[in-house]
Amino acid sequence: MDNNKSVTQIRLEKDTHIKIKYIAEIKLRSLNAQMEYAIEKYIREFEKEHGEILIPKPQ
Numbered sequence: 001m002d003n004n005k006s007v008t009q010i011r012l013e014k015d016t017h018i019k020i021k022y023i024a025e026i027k028l029r030s031l032n033a034q035m036e037y038a039i040e041k042y043i044r045e046f047e048k049e050h051g052e053i054l055i056p057k058p059q
Helices: 014-026 031-050
Strands: none
Touching: 014 031
């Protein structure tokens, strides 16, 4: 596993799960890859509107 990735768990409504899984299959992605793509797209759109989200450097 990539050490730069965090493991998380998400609970979805059944219909949402079915729909995102369908989109993943159409795009030839795993469910995890599709969700990662969707989240990254959402962050890009948010930052475009509100500015870059700065991540503090570890000390």
